[in-house]
Amino acid sequence: EAQVTQNPRYLITVTGKKLTVTCSQNMNHEYMSWYRQDPGLGLRQIYYSMNVEVTDKGDVPEGYKVSRKEKRNFPLILESPSPNQTSLYFCASSPSGQVSYNEQFFGPGTRLTVL
Amino acid sequence: QKEVEQDPGPLSVPEGAIVSLNCTYSNSAFQYFMWYRQYSRKGPELLMYTYSSGNKEDGRFTAQVDKSSKYISLFIRDSQPSDSATYLCAVFMEYGNKLVFGAGTILRVKS
Numbered sequence: 001e002a003q004v005t006q007n008p009r010y011l012i013t014v015t016g017k018k019l020t021v022t023c024s025q026n027m028n029h030e031y032m033s034w035y036r037q038d039p040g041l042g043l044r045q046i047y048y049s050m051n052v053e054v055t056d057k058g059d060v061p062e063g064y065k066v067s068r069k070e071k072r073n074f075p076l077i078l079e080s081p082s083p084n085q086t087s088l089y090f091c092a093s094s095p096s097g098q099v100s101y102n103e104q105f106f107g108p109g110t111r112l113t114v115l
Numbered sequence: 116q117k118e119v120e121q122d123p124g125p126l127s128v129p130e131g132a133i134v135s136l137n138c139t140y141s142n143s144a145f146q147y148f149m150w151y152r153q154y155s156r157k158g159p160e161l162l163m164y165t166y167s168s169g170n171k172e173d174g175r176f177t178a179q180v181d182k183s184s185k186y187i188s189l190f191i192r193d194s195q196p197s198d199s200a201t202y203l204c205a206v207f208m209e210y211g212n213k214l215v216f217g218a219g220t221i222l223r224v225k226s
Contacts, residue, residue, distance in 0.1 A: 004158075017203075035216075040123065040218055040219035041218060042119075042121070042203060042216040042217050043159070043203065043216040044217055045214060046213070048212075050212075056212075090158050092157070092158070097212055098199075103161040104159075104161065105159075106158025106159050106160070107158055108156075108157065108158055109156070109157070109158055
């Protein structure tokens, strides 16, 4: 089954404790992206990757890191999480970076709480 | 000022009603316009995309774009309880590969 998977689905952590949220897609998509979703603010893009070893900042990259060493994986790293990073996170992939007409396939989401 | 404004709702309608969901955007450089549907505890899924001003129809769904007013709409005919979800508009420009989502409108269709 074609899908985007994220792990973990739920995570409660404390301020400053490094964490990684994994994202993997099995559709051989070139483009992958991370979003956070907050009430009243909608989806905001954190980072995106047009292909392996190519990553770019989105609208809200501060406090996050990403890497794209393999085509299928795009982990999101929070080196020192803070409470304002409490949010619902989505990973997405698309056949290409032309995300207007190429559908982005979203993962199921990771709900992160930072105490 | 937000680049995309969308009324968060919730919008509650009876089954069979025509639903109108709307967004406005501020930058005329946005070229592509999309609607995503998001069910509770799920990721968004693309419903429709349009490029030019005018209407695009897909079954019970019609997307409308008015570039002169920077206004986009999604109409749902004969709404069903299964249409209950959050609907997000999104706009995209090729320059800078910029994609911006609206905050989403919660729709509830009552049977």
